Amino acid sequence: MYSGRCYGYFYRLTGNNDISDELLSELFVKLVEKIGSYKGGSFEGWLFKIASNIFHDYLRSKQRRKKLLETQKMQLESEVIEYKQSDGEQIERLQKQLGRLDRDTKELIMLRFYSHLSFKEIAQMRSEPIGTTLAKMHRGLKKLRFLMEG
Amino acid sequence: MENRNQENLGELFGKFFDAEQVESCLKDFQQAERIFRDNPAPEPDDMLIANIKAEIAMRLGARKAELARRRIYRRAVAAAAVVIVAGISATLFDRTGREPGRLATASLIPTAIWESDDVTADDADLAFFATEIEQIENEVMALESDEDTSESDSTIAELEMELILISSDFWKE
Numbered sequence: 001m002y003s004g005r006c007y008g009y010f011y012r013l014t015g016n017n018d019i020s021d022e023l024l025s026e027l028f029v030k031l032v033e034k035i036g037s038y039k040g041g042s043f044e045g046w047l048f049k050i051a052s053n054i055f056h057d058y059l060r061s062k063q064r065r066k067k068l069l070e071t072q073k074m075q076l077e078s079e080v081i082e083y084k085q086s087d088g089e090q091i092e093r094l095q096k097q098l099g100r101l102d103r104d105t106k107e108l109i110m111l112r113f114y115s116h117l118s119f120k121e122i123a124q125m126r127s128e129p130i131g132t133t134l135a136k137m138h139r140g141l142k143k144l145r146f147l148m149e150g
Numbered sequence: 151m152e153n154r155n156q157e158n159l160g161e162l163f164g165k166f167f168d169a170e171q172v173e174s175c176l177k178d179f180q181q182a183e184r185i186f187r188d189n190p191a192p193e194p195d196d197m198l199i200a201n202i203k204a205e206i207a208m209r210l211g212a213r214k215a216e217l218a219r220r221r222i223y224r225r226a227v228a229a230a231a232v233v234i235v236a237g238i239s240a241t242l243f244d245r246t247g248r249e250p251g252r253l254a255t256a257s258l259i260p261t262a263i264w265e266s267d268d269v270t271a272d273d274a275d276l277a278f279f280a281t282e283i284e285q286i287e288n289e290v291m292a293l294e295s296d297e298d299t300s301e302s303d304s305t306i307a308e309l310e311m312e313l314i315l316i317s318s319d320f321w322k323e
Binding site: 003004007008011012017020021024025028029032033092093094095109113118119120130131134135138141142144145148 | 157162163165166167171174175178179181182185186189190191192193194195198199201202205206209210213
């Protein structure tokens, strides 16, 4: 149940099956390690908070890699597309359009869709006012809708 | 987006946007819901799930072993603490069973003085007895240093008797 939603969350954010596999494995290992820190409340909130942290760790490591390989910057930026094409897979339309959203908005939409958390919980998780979360969400969905219909 | 948390999105948006915007927001949400429903993300591979389960089982096993080891250490430490406390207690009780110094000094100091609370009176008594003893000792020594006479012998004997008497009075209870 949770594995599918967490996998979807990682996949939509990275667009890469292998990376999603790794992140999902890491997530469940972290869950086992940190289960003692779960103090009740929304399990999904706790789960997706860890998932979000794992994704940010991944982004940071990717950034480090980018810095190390400055000469290959362009290739790394299109890492997802290259990987998928080399795999002979077709990038689905939604994934392509999601790639056009800014990272923060994309993450917010994915969090809402896959975690099933309320906006209040999401706003708390992101440490921002709920009005800000709603405004970002609205802008993001509007853009996504425009891109998908365009 | 599915409203699985029983959020009233219309009401929630109404707090931040005007009526027209609320309607637009709700429409966008419904559209997004449809888009995500029509384009589901791939599911994790069965092999991946099996690997994750195996990894978790391995880690849980290792954690159980670690917990068991810690429990044994804790019990060992607790047992050691009990032994140490018991040893210290036995030593202390053994000491309190005795009357430290009492027996050794009782033969030298009269019990009445030893147990008396009147320190001033005891000091005066001790000073008096000590002076008398010293005085008699001096007299005995003076007599012994003189030439032997029958009279002096009897005087010495007399003084010695007095000294013994005073001494015994001093240590009497």
